[in-house]
Amino acid sequence: MFVRPELPELIAAQAIPAADIVTPNQFELELLTGHKTDTLDAALSAARALRERLNPAGPRIVVVTSLVRSDAPEGQIETLAVTGEGAWLCRTPMIDLDPPRNGTGDAIAALFYGHYLKSGSVPSALSLSMSALYALLEITHQLGTREIQLIAAQNEYETPSHVYEAEKIA
Numbered sequence: 001m002f003v004r005p006e007l008p009e010l011i012a013a014q015a016i017p018a019a020d021i022v023t024p025n026q027f028e029l030e031l032l033t034g035h036k037t038d039t040l041d042a043a044l045s046a047a048r049a050l051r052e053r054l055n056p057a058g059p060r061i062v063v064v065t066s067l068v069r070s071d072a073p074e075g076q077i078e079t080l081a082v083t084g085e086g087a088w089l090c091r092t093p094m095i096d097l098d099p100p101r102n103g104t105g106d107a108i109a110a111l112f113y114g115h116y117l118k119s120g121s122v123p124s125a126l127s128l129s130m131s132a133l134y135a136l137l138e139i140t141h142q143l144g145t146r147e148i149q150l151i152a153a154q155n156e157y158e159t160p161s162h163v164y165e166a167e168k169i170a
Contacts, residue, residue, distance in 0.1 A: 008031055008032070011032070012032050012053075016032065016050070016053050016054065017053055017054070017055065018055055019054050019055055019058070020054065020055050020057075020058025020059050020060065020061070021054075021058070021059060021061040021062075021063070021112075021113065021116070022050065022054065022061075022062055022063070023063045023064075023065060023105065023108060023109040023112060024050070024062070024064060024065070025064070025065045025066040025105055026043070026064060026065070026066050026067050026068065027066075029043070029046050029047065029050065029062075029064050030046065032050055033046045033049050033050050035049065037064070037067070037069070038069055038070050039069055039070060039071045040069060040071055040072070040089075040169070042069075043064060043067055043069060043080055044080070044082065044087055044169075044170060046064075047062040047064050047080060047082040047087070048062075048082055050062050051082055051083075051084075059083065060083065060084060061081065061082070061083050061116075061122060062080075062081070062082045062083075063079060063080070063081045063082075063108075063109075063112055063126070064079065064080040064081075064082075065079050065104075065105060065108050066079075066104075066105075067079060067080055068094075072091070073091070075093060075094050076091045076092065076093060076094055077091070077092060077093075077094045078090065078091045078092075079108070079126060079129075079130050081122050081123070081125075081126045081166070082170075083122050085122075086168055086169075086170055087168070087169050087170040088122060088123045088126050088166040088167060088168050088169065089166065089167050089169050090126045090127055090130040090164055090165070090166040090167070091164065091167075092130055092131075092133075092134040092164050093134075095134075095137050095138060095141050096141075097137065097140075097141060099146075101137065101140060101146070101147070101148045102147075102148075103147075103148050104133065104137065104148065107133055107136060107148065107150070108129055108130070108133050111128070111129035111132050111133060111157060112125050112126065112129040113125075114129075114157075115128045115129050122166075123166040123168065124166075126166040127163060127164060127165050127166040128160060128163065130164050130166075131156075131160035131162060131163045131164045132153075132156045132157045132158075132160045134160075134162070134164065135153055135156035135160050135161060135162070136148060136149065136150070136153040136156060139152050139153045139156075140152075140153075
């Protein structure tokens with residue numbers, strides 16, 4: 001955990017009910033809901049449970065990042081977006097980042113929100129944000145640096161050179 005031990009409980013009790021959009025990673029989703037998320041059905045169930053706790057006046061979008069599940073294709077990492085209109089999954093190849101890079105959760109949150117504000121479309125925002133994040137991590141990996149290469153990848157943010165499509169799953 002990257003925060004003080006009492007913060008997850010405060011976030012769950014105060015921040016989640018006030019939020020319109022949340023972007024937990026798989027570990028955070030499990031922590032916030034108490035649900036295991038090792039299959040697609042389990043991840044969908046947990047995301048829907050969290051979505052029900054969001055601000056009812058907002059768009060109520062849950063974007064689950066860094067999803068690695070037992071019933072997914074090997075060598076892939078996924079992001080799941082759940083709304084009242086449905087659920088979408090976007091999958092990219094897994095890049096071996098050992099150790100994992102700091103800041104990727106903030107990057108995907110910013111990318112998703114920016115694309116969502118521009119398009120108003122969850123599947124489009126999911127696809128473009130995941131594609132841009134993949135390009136950012138690929139550039140970071142190629143350069144062999146510990147810090148994510150935000151400036152080197154900046155041309156990928158608005159129009160990624162390779163687009164990974166979001167698939168409607170529910």
